[in-house]
Amino acid sequence: MTNCSTTDVDTLTQILDLVIYVPVLVFGLPLNIAALVVFCVLLRKWTESSIYMTNLALMDLLLLLQLPFKMHAAHHKWEEDKKLFCSFLESLYFVAMYGSIYTIVCIAIDRYIAINHPFQAKQVRSKKNALIVCSFIWVFVMATTSPIYSFREMKSGNFTCFHGFSKKGWSTGIIVCLEVFGFLLPTAVLVACSIQSIRTLKASKNSNHKKQAGVRIIYSSLAAFLVPFTPCHVAIFLQYLVRNGFISDCKHQKNIALFIQVAINIANVTCCLDALCYYFIAKEVRSTKKTFRLSMSRVRTTSTSDA
Structure with missing residues (x-):
């Protein structure tokens, strides 16, 4: 990629x-x-x-706080002595992104347990367990993003923050872990839990209004996850192919360079997409106990009739 200039792409992404x-x-x-x-x-x-x-909103705020630095870095080169600070910001950026991904997945799992396994939910679901899970998410994503501090190219002189990861950052092991554990596995869990929850809601004896409201919440959560994060991880994989020499055509490299910048920008829009879902989730919070009681009642009724 050394002989392929992406200056025109950089100029366009600055505007984007x-x-x-x-x-x-x-x-x-x-x-x-x-x-x-x-x-x-x-x-x-x-x-x-x-x-x-609340944990998702905190993750989104953390990501939002990185955007002014990303905008500055897109238009200005940073001095060499700011490399450590740049790596710190890059680390926080990925903590926020993947913390959001895992939090959304945990919301889907929690909803799945409440809807599909009401008896087990009484033992599994609790505020204490939710706090433990959220704390674990923070520790996990901070630990797994710590290698970013070694990804900055060791060149002297001014540099562009949020760009220019070394070849180590695009190694096969790093990208496979990122794609599988950062996106594919969470996506599989989210989709599976969402499908099962939708099926259970549609089969329940609740009113059509309640069914539709519950299904809308699940669909909105799916959209808030898949729309921002799918293009981003496709772009990361394509850029991996470029950085490792699998794609050598300069035109394709430029297209991929543009695509990854646009995809990352779309991924950042998740901060607003999540916020648009908060209204529906707030309604879900207020009705959680009522839904749980209805589910328990339905299970007891079924058990009694079977007896």
């Missing part, structure tokens, strides 16, 4: 950064702060769902 990041910051910051106020202050009592949603 402003077009996308500015609205994301303008809408994302107040929406996520408002979500934290609602879940932490206005709701009278926390539930498992509200704990997970």
Whole structure:
């Protein structure tokens, strides 16, 4: 890729950064702060769902706080003595992204247990367990993103932050782990839990309005996950092929360089997509106990009739 200049792509992505990041910051910051106020202050009592949603809002805020630095880095080279600070920001960026992914998956698992296994839910679902899971997510993503500190190219002089990872950062082992454990496995779990939850809701004896409301919540969660993160991880895989010499055509390299920048920008929009889902999740939080009681009642009725 050394003989293929992507200067024109860099110029275009600088414009795209402003077009996308500015609205994301303008809408994302107040929406996520408002979500934290609602879940932490206005709701009278926390539930498992509200704990997970609070964690998701914190992850989104952490990602939003990196965007001004990304915009600055897109237009200015940083001095050599800021490499450690740059690696710190890059690490926080990926902590936020993959922390959001795992939190969304945990929300889907929690919902699946509540809807499909009401008896087991009474033992498994609790505010304490939700807090433990959220804490584990933070520790896990911080530990797994720590190698980023060694991915910065050891060249002297000014550099471009959030760009220019060394070949070590694009090694096969790193990318396979990123794609499998960072996206494919969470996606499989999310889709499987969502499908089972939708089937159970549609088969329940609840009113059509309640069924439709529950199904809409699940579909909105799926969209908030798949729309931002799928293009991003496809682009990462394509860039891996470029960085390791599998794609050598300069035109293709330029297209992929543009695609990965656009895909990452789309992934950052998840901060706003999550915030748009908070309204529906808040309704779910208020109705959690009622839904649980209805599920328990349905199971008891079935058990009695079988007896």
